[in-house]
Amino acid sequence: MTVRIENHLCYFMLDENGQEQSVPATRVKVLTDNDKAMSYVDLAGQRIYITEAEADALTVEGATDARNHVKAEEPGSLI
Template sequence: MPIRIDNQLCYFMLDDNRQEQSVPATRVTVLTDTEKSMSYVELAAERIYITEAEADALTVAGAHDGRQHVKAEEPGSLI
């Protein structure tokens, strides 16, 4: 899991060194990459892709929910 939340502070793992950067949840916006149909946050000019469970947890902690709900337009699509 690339994020953890503790007392409305979000900790994001930015690189393979396992170093974390903390940000107050109120300064985080959860967005949608419509091409990948995935949620992400931008931090330090980097996209961090997250699961829907992580996105929901961030919004509960106070992050802004800027997600777009993507729906399938092709027959047989998983979304």
């Protein structure tokens, strides 16, 4: 899990060593990477990719939901 939330603070895992950065939920903006069809947050210029469940949890805590829905343009796509 990339994100954990405690008392309206969001803790994002930055690397495999367990380094985290904390940000108040109200200062987080959830975005969509259209090419990858994934949600992410931008922390100091670094994209942290998150699951849709994590994105939903962040928005419930007060993060801005700036996601867009990616639509498939090819038949049979999972998107």
